Amino acid sequence: MSYNFNEAKEHIVNSYGRLEPVISHGEGVYLYDTNNNKYLDFTSGIGVSSLGYGHEKWVKTTSKQLKTLAHASNIFYTEPSVKLAQELTDKANMSKVFFANSGAEANEGAIKLARKYSYDKYGANRSKVLTLIQSFHGRTITTLKATGQEKFHKYFFPFTEGFDYVKANDIQDFKTKLSDDVCAIMLEAIQGEGGVIPLDKDFVQELVEICKEKDVLVIFDEVQCGIGRTGKMFGYNNFNVEADIVTVAKGLGAGLPIGGILCSTKVADVFKPGDHGSTFGANPVACAGALVVLDEICNEKYLEKIAKRGAYVKEIIEEANNPQIEAVRGFGLMIGIKVKCEPALVQKEAIKKGLLVLTAGKDAVRLLPPLVITKKELKAGIDIILEILSNLES
Ligand SMILES: Cc1ncc(COP(=O)(O)O)c(C=O)c1O
Known part of the structure; x- marks a missing residue:
């Protein structure tokens, strides 16, 4: 029909x-x-x-995995997810990964991760996350608030607290907003939904340098511009900087839902059992398909x-x-x-x-x-x- x-x-x-x-x-x-x-x-x-x-290869691989094992709970490891974790962290030059199902879920988890890192090290009250004006980070209550566009901050009150917004490419504005209670900044290397607007290299480099000095985590939201889209593994690779946390989704799935929070060594062991989870996260079929994407595209x-x-x-x-x-x-x-x-x-x-x-x-x-x-x-x-x-x- x-x-x-x-x-x-x-x-x-x-x-x-x-x-x-x-x-x-x-x-x-x-x-x-x-x-x-x-x-x-x-x-x-x-x-x-x-x-x-x-x-052809993606359909064959995912179909085969579908017959072999479509799902297992995260109480167990599965082969496709471990293999994908290894390949993805290798190519991304990161330490570990947490698998989710979407961009918003990955970003939500990244915010939790940054806050826990800061809580463990500095105690409460250092939980603010900066994002950029005109950014887009997702549709959950938290990621809507992380999104730096007023038009998304209506109807659904109360939103998650602890966000402030920086003018893209304005290092002075960033310095002004960087109060003592900031634990992280989340940015898209190229603002996608906002109008396909790449950040300035100088701005990103100076910002990352300042964050490093102050132990403020740099989270790159690579949901749209990552996994080869810009001709580099990640959009932020166009700026020669390093990230503490990188979120991915969209193109990694190539048609199946997957998201990921890539962790540098600094944050790789922050989440302990019970801190975060997702029933469908690390789905073996989605992971098997994502391995094909990495193989075909990310070389x-x-x-x-x-x-x-x-x-x-x-x-x-x-x-x-x-x-x-x-x-x-x-x-x-x-x-x-x-x-x-x-x-x-x-x-x-x-x-x-x-x-x-x-x-x-x-x-x-x-x-x-x-x-x-x-x-x-x-x-x-x-x-x-x-x-x-x-x-x-x-
Ligand atoms: C940069 C960015 N982050 C997050 C999201 C949200 O991703 P999802 O729709 O998979 O939750 C999007 C979606 O367009 C996006 O472009």
């Missing part, structure tokens, strides 16, 4: 601004709707489907390819000199096109032409194509966007 848009609306809570096509299946970098219309996908399910759809050769493809996209957009485009932002295949018109208008027109794109912040058309996309496929999608923008102009 296939549902149309209005039928689907009757059954699912209306919490998303949904778009018209009901998605039926995917193949490579294409999605198909229930009427078998084909769409080139520049969204990856918001940064998840890094291997595209129906990736030097492939990361370089992603960086080059991103540079190619920027080049063709810039060469087009389209008067509707004010700037192209981002690294690798995390790209924001700052447009003069309403980004949602471009998104709607693109669907009519068989292309799926995202929007971000107030002014950006956001592109997060599968990381396995070819140059030719990228060019085809960009041509559609440029055509739409040219038509708007005339």
